[in-house]
Amino acid sequence: MTKVFIGHDFWKQRKENNQVPVFWQEDSVSNHHIGVAGTSGAGKTHWIREFLSGMPNDVEIDILDAHGDIEIPGAESVLFSEATRYGYNPLVLNSDPHYGGVRRAINDVIESINKTSRKLGGNQEGVLRHLLSDSYGMKRIYADNPRTWTRREATESEIRSLIDRKDWNGLRDVYPTIGDVILFAKRKLRALWQGLEDKDEGKQALTAMDEYCRTMAAINQIRTKQNKTSDSNEEEIERLQKRLDAAKAKAIEAHTNYLNNLKTGRELEEAMKYNSKDVLMSVITRLENLYATGIFNPNPPPFGSARIRHYNLKPLAQSEDELKMFVRFRLNSIIREMMQKGESGGRLRRIIVLDESKKFNDEDPSNPINRIVNEMRKFGLALLQAGQSPSHWSNDFITNAGTLLLLNLATSDWDDAARKLKIKVDDLRYLRPQQSGAVRMLEKGQSATFRQVSFA
Incomplete structure (x- = not known):
């Protein structure tokens, strides 16, 4: 049985001079969700370490660290x-x-994008939904056919290697990436500009036009280099010029074939689900900005088989939107991983540590924090949140968390904290940095009230 020494009962110690220890015991609390609140320097990081040290050795731990300063022995850290x-x-x-x-x-x-400060507009959301769905379709992955959902992950370097080798079958065997969606969206944009439908003869016309443009760009690149270095490469230019002439002829033939094969005059309506060039361009810009952050790159962090995984998110914290997107997406992924494993029979299997809880909490039922505290106990997933004030936690978290530990709170937070926690403001006056606190543990057969504890 694992347990953590919280402190001594404050009033027993003060009134009766009797040191009665207060322990947190993993198998005694009604659930394993934990909240730790206190001002800077009050000891939140210390208590994160203490609670994690009290977890069974077979419990996996994910530490989402916005400041990059939570050091846990044995953790594998990735920046x-x-x-x-x-x-x-x-x-x-x-x-x-x-x-x-x-x-x-x-x-x-x-949802991850819409929880940032810049939500997608209605038309943008519709276009993005079509782009993502069609990108899966390009890989022959279909929403209504679960047998098509299994592919393999590939890193950026693996994908580049497949493209360089023109291993198209190999590319179909890996999941699409945001980079793929961007390329697909740009192709759709070119189709809109050229008035083509991106399938059958229209697709051939687009491909021919792409080849023509690539070859022309290659010729201009060589000529620019010649102008700078005075090096002559006329043989290469002549070879590319022949290729350019052939590509031009093929593009003209493909466009002519497309026009000749129009059957109803309504073929372009299929392409109109992408709304307009302006909307599509705005979605492409959002995707490019998103991909540039790195958080949605197809390069899984090298945690290996580490039981304790420390996500150093300090660089992402410079942009609250990026940080929120990463955390929300990661929490949702872990939720589904645990649900897929099935119910745990009450046994704790994994705990997530979330620092700076103010940034991620709200009252939205779809918020993964609220989903974890409301639904995930039976799947063995728990959440440990740390923040400066309990007023930042959602009502769902406060109601359902098995353990709440209050350290020293700022006086400006007393009224909100007392109201949300149903605790007297006078009880908060006794809290001293690293000396005393208040803890509420939902234990079997015990009342759910806060107990004053002395850490000394």
Whole structure:
């Protein structure tokens, strides 16, 4: 049995000079969700370490650290930034027919974006939904056919290698990436500009036009280099010029063939689901900005088989939107992983540590924090939140968390904290940094009230 020494009962010690120890015991609390609140320097990081040390050795731990300063012995730490390019491909599917699938993955991407300060407009959301769905379709992954949901993950370097080798079958065997969606969207944009439908003869015309443009760009690149270095490469230019002439002829033939094969005059309406060039361009810009952050790159962090995984998110914290997107997406992914494993019979299997809880809490039932505290106990998933004030926690978290530990709180937070926690303001006056606190543990057969504890 694992347990953590919280402190001594404050009033027993003060009134009776009797040191009565107060312990947190993993198998005694009604659930394993924990909240720790206190001002800077009050000891939140210390108590995170204490609670984690009290977890059974077979419990997996994910530490989402916005400041990058939570050091836990034995943890494997990975820095997430534009430079390291570690991230998670949001288009990798959970292949479980009950908890995974194409629609859930698409909804996760859209919800993650819409929880930032810049929500997608109605037309933008519709266009993005079509782009994501069609990108899966290009890989022959279909929302209504779970047998098509299983592919393999591939890193950026693996994908580049497949493209360089023109291994198109190999590319179809891996999940699409946000980079794929961007390329697909740009092709759709070119189709709108050229008035083509991106399938059958229209697709051939677009491909021919792409080849013509690539060859012309290659010729101009060589000529620009010649102007700078005075090096002559006329043989290469002549070879490319022949290729350009052939590409031009093929493009003209393909466009002519497209026009000749129009059957109803309504073929372009299929392309209109992408709304307009302006809307499509705005979605492409959002996707490019998102991909540039690195958090949705297809380069999984090298945690290996580590039981304790420390996500150093300090570079992401410079942008609250990026930080929120990463955390929300990661929490949703872990939720589905645990649900796929099935119910745990009350046994704790995994705990997530979330620092700076103010940034991530709200009263939205779809918020993964609220889903974890409301639904995930039976799947063995718990959440440990740390923040400066309990007023930042959602009502669902306060109601359902098995343990709440209050350290020293700022006086400006007393009234809100007392109201949300149903605790007297006078009880908060006794809290002293690293000396005393108040703890509420939902234990079997015990009343759910706060107890004053002395840490000394």
